[in-house]
Amino acid sequence: MNEKIISIILTGGRSSRMNFENKSFLKFNGTTFIETIINSIKTISNQIYINANQDSDQYKKFGYPIVEDSHTGHKGPLAGIHSVLEIFKNQDEEVWFAVFPTDAPIINLKIFKYYNKIDKKNCQCLISKIDNIVEPMFSMWSSKCFEHLDYILKNNDGYKIMKFAEEIKYKFVEFKREKELEFFNVNNIGDYEKLQLLMKKK
Numbered sequence: 542m543n544e545k546i547i548s549i550i551l552t553g554g555r556s557s558r559m560n561f562e563n564k565s566f567l568k569f570n571g572t573t574f575i576e577t578i579i580n581s582i583k584t585i586s587n588q589i590y591i592n593a594n595q596d597s598d599q600y601k602k603f604g605y606p607i608v609e610d611s612h613t614g615h616k617g618p619l620a621g622i623h624s625v626l627e628i629f630k631n632q633d634e635e636v637w638f639a640v641f642p643t644d645a646p647i648i649n650l651k652i653f654k655y656y657n658k659i660d661k662k663n664c665q666c667l668i669s670k671i672d673n674i675v676e677p678m679f680s681m682w683s684s685k686c687f688e689h690l691d692y693i694l695k696n697n698d699g700y701k702i703m704k705f706a707e708e709i710k711y712k713f714v715e716f717k718r719e720k721e722l723e724f725f726n727v728n729n730i731g732d733y734e735k736l737q738l739l740m741k742k743k
Contacts, residue, residue, distance in 0.1 A: 670711075
């Protein structure tokens, strides 16, 4: 895959299961979740965008563009993806965007080699299947899907990622974890405590 790759860190959720604490700034192994992610993906990204609907001032220190959802009303992760694709909507060449949630700080960058191996002809989305579990928050999206995504968000609330992926045609990227903490998603305090325990076992 020789296309330009742009990474999107999605931070736009409300964190209701974490008592509305912004998970980007949870501490892990001496640094915050979002700093851990940035330090990983900056080695393989042409550009990084942070999708954030709150605490914008706290994100400015990282030096990357901060983009709010242009479709307001908490329409989910697709709205965050849309907000960055919109910046490139008038670009003629196809651009691919790698998506990462802010609440899963440990990324095995080998997954990009698996993305690279996939023939993306006749599809506009790659969805990760990690240890045989579908993980749509770790995915890649073509700029070509913008118009349909814009239409969907204008006319729907809470649209599921996989429902949209099926509409634009997608392919699975199958990947195996090397360690349990890789791609571990922190939804609540119990998950946060488990991630810290996994780090000690590393």
